[in-house]
Amino acid sequence: MLTKAPRGTKDILPDEVYKWRYVENIIHDVCALFGYGQIRVPVFEHTELFERGVGDTTDIVQKEMYTFIDKGGRSITLRPEGTSGVVRAYIENNLYAAAAPSKLYYIMSCYRYEKPQAGRLREFNQFGIELFGTKLPQSDAEVIALATQFMQKLGLKDAELYINSVGCGECRPDYNKKLIEYFEQYKDKLCQTCLTRLEKNPMRIIDCKNKTCKKIGEGAPMLIDEQCDSCKSHFNDVQRFLGLANVKFGIDPTIVRGLDYYTTTVFEIKYNGVVICGGGRYNSLVEQVGGPPTPGVGFGLGLERLIIVLNENNLFPKMADAVTIYIAPIGEGANNKAFELIQQLRSDGINAQSDLMGRSLKAQMKYADKIGAKFVLVIGDDEISAGEGNLKDMQTGIEKAVKLKDLSDKMK
Numbered sequence: 001m002l003t004k005a006p007r008g009t010k011d012i013l014p015d016e017v018y019k020w021r022y023v024e025n026i027i028h029d030v031c032a033l034f035g036y037g038q039i040r041v042p043v044f045e046h047t048e049l050f051e052r053g054v055g056d057t058t059d060i061v062q063k064e065m066y067t068f069i070d071k072g073g074r075s076i077t078l079r080p081e082g083t084s085g086v087v088r089a090y091i092e093n094n095l096y097a098a099a100a101p102s103k104l105y106y107i108m109s110c111y112r113y114e115k116p117q118a119g120r121l122r123e124f125n126q127f128g129i130e131l132f133g134t135k136l137p138q139s140d141a142e143v144i145a146l147a148t149q150f151m152q153k154l155g156l157k158d159a160e161l162y163i164n165s166v167g168c169g170e171c172r173p174d175y176n177k178k179l180i181e182y183f184e185q186y187k188d189k190l191c192q193t194c195l196t197r198l199e200k201n202p203m204r205i206i207d208c209k210n211k212t213c214k215k216i217g218e219g220a221p222m223l224i225d226e227q228c229d230s231c232k233s234h235f236n237d238v239q240r241f242l243g244l245a246n247v248k249f250g251i252d253p254t255i256v257r258g259l260d261y262y263t264t265t266v267f268e269i270k271y272n273g274v275v276i277c278g279g280g281r282y283n284s285l286v287e288q289v290g291g292p293p294t295p296g297v298g299f300g301l302g303l304e305r306l307i308i309v310l311n312e313n314n315l316f317p318k319m320a321d322a323v324t325i326y327i328a329p330i331g332e333g334a335n336n337k338a339f340e341l342i343q344q345l346r347s348d349g350i351n352a353q354s355d356l357m358g359r360s361l362k363a364q365m366k367y368a369d370k371i372g373a374k375f376v377l378v379i380g381d382d383e384i385s386a387g388e389g390n391l392k393d394m395q396t397g398i399e400k401a402v403k404l405k406d407l408s409d410k411m412k
């Protein structure tokens with residue numbers, strides 16, 4: 001028990017962490033280009049925030065949250081997604097009073113009690129952005145353009161973008177009525193979850209993974225055909241701006257996204273048929289969580305799945321050689337000198353390593369090779385009294401005499 005991590009969690013070891021940092025650096029770069037500022041919010045929030053923010057008819061809230069009562073008797077939940085906490089922070093810190101729009105991005109761990117599978121852990125990491133304070137269609141297009149530029153920077157040239165509109169408070173109630181009428185004909189065939197959805201949120205039936213439900217859903221009326229004039233013109237404008245930004249897209253009327261809060265634009269980016277990024281507009285969410293009426297648009301993206309895709313397509317650069325020089329001492333005096341030298345080299349910004357294990361010279365050479373040292377310098381009493389040693393290039397095998405006091409300059 002003690003030496004086994006809980007199901008659905010994963011250690012990320014140094015030889016993989018560099019890939020995470022590579023992706024994170026691209027996130028920071030792209031977000032900076034678009035003028036987004038990073039926000040960091042707590043790992044846990046009051047349970048009610050997610051019930052209101054994510055929606056209490058969703059699978060997330062109904063089945064998947066890590067909720068507990070803390071020692072003060074409060075119901076606390078580990079964040080199952082990023083948006084709710086960011087919305088709460090936006091309200092609490094009066095960001096709506098600052099110059100609009102607010103452009104925020106986050107990289108955070110999230111927690112859901114799900115059946116673990118490839119790319120889907122109980123503790124997982126998300127990158128997301130939120131743009132608050134504007135309803136204009138170019139803001140939807142900007143958020144989508146950021147997502148696609150991110151994919152391109154990673155080298156995912158075959159990523160496909162699909163958009164849809166899920167309507168607004170004006171047109172959705174009428175549409176929901178039509179949907180209910182349609183699905184009621186198939187009441188005896190729908191899965192148990194969809195029967196609840198039929199009462200609370202019929203649009204989610206279109207999204208059901210169950211084969212029978214999916215088949216029935218294909219024949220359902222689509223909102224894209226039923227939306228009101230303002231939704232229609234918004235959707236058209238978003239497409240126009242995407243065109244101006246040179247972003248290629250398709251329209252997929254079956255995209256509804258798993259969350260209740262979306263209004264008008266929703267979108268997904270797929271790679272080889274798998275959704276790797278999803279988002280949309282949420283014009284009532286801020287108000288729902290207790291803030292002033294504020295439109296918003298954003299997306300979230302699971303980093304575990306993204307990293308799997310990047311691995312499969314060999315899109316990571318090689319890990320940079322970390323160790324520049326290994327100094328192998330022979331004898332007590334040399335040991336002291338080697339320790340002194342590596343500290344000097346390190347203060348000059350050079351990665352230098354030496355023996356911390358009391359190894360024989362032969363074992364040290366083996367170790368230097370294993371850690372990928374570019375150069376090795378062997379020093380004994382002779383080298384110290386001469387103030388000079390032989391620097392070996394590990395790749396070519398060529399040795400060159402080097403003065404110990406010039407070592408830093410040589411390495412640079």
Ligand SMILES: [Zn+2]
Nearest residue numbers: 168171228231
């Ligand atoms: Zn509408």
Ligand SMILES: [Zn+2]
Nearest residue numbers: 191194208213
């Ligand atoms: Zn179903």
